[in-house]
Amino acid sequence: MGAWGTGIFENDDVQDWKEELLESEGFVFIEETLESVIEEEDYIEVDIASNAIGAMEVLAALQGKPGEELKNESSYVEGLNEWIETHKGHGKSLLPLAKKAIKKIKKDSELKELWEESENYKDWLKIIKDLKKRL
Template sequence: MGAWGTKSFDNDDALDWVGDLLDSEGHEFLKKTLELVGHEQYLDACEASQAIAAAEVVAALIGRPSEDLSEELIEWLDSQKDFDKILVEVSRKALKRVLGDDSELKDLWEESDCYEEWRGQIKELEGRLQD
């Protein structure tokens, strides 16, 4: 799975995605990542991990950041001015898909001893995305 912990950025797919975000135009890349989750019948682990990372960025943009943000990501967030509020709702929907029945990442975590901890991390992120 390429993960060393249960937190949102504790895996290769999320960190690769952050690198791509830092090189991107910003919010459009973020939105595409989150919307992709809604178009897949079976959500693969890579896309789910990237959607979790994207949801973390959205939470940070609304002033509810994780303590696990990298220095580069914090600098990127500080450079962002405009924010499309629709990203909050898209993030919530994406996280529901990650925790749903057709999610490879959820299936992989269920096979581990850390499923409840991982699920708790996602639920905590969902809470930071609430109004």
């Protein structure tokens, strides 16, 4: 059974992305994830958008501004807090890229459209707005 919820790490795509991050040194991987959104000229597919939002959450946490999922150590973020603690304070140079990517995802993406069609769109939008503010 797949995972799907309003939390940033509550879907299968970003869970797979998280596992790759934990096995990597991280910053090239995070940058490539964000670039995949920026380089997309047309429509941003759901997996690309989900992964980029996960990357943004990690970047915010690295700057000392984690979201609720990380603060509460939900099962979806298992292993991330340790990785973040190891790399704390790094990744600041990627924040402008993250801000461009979140704006693009919020404006026109399959992920946004899927949430708009659900009864939880306002909850998802609140999470995205909070993430944008923490970046």
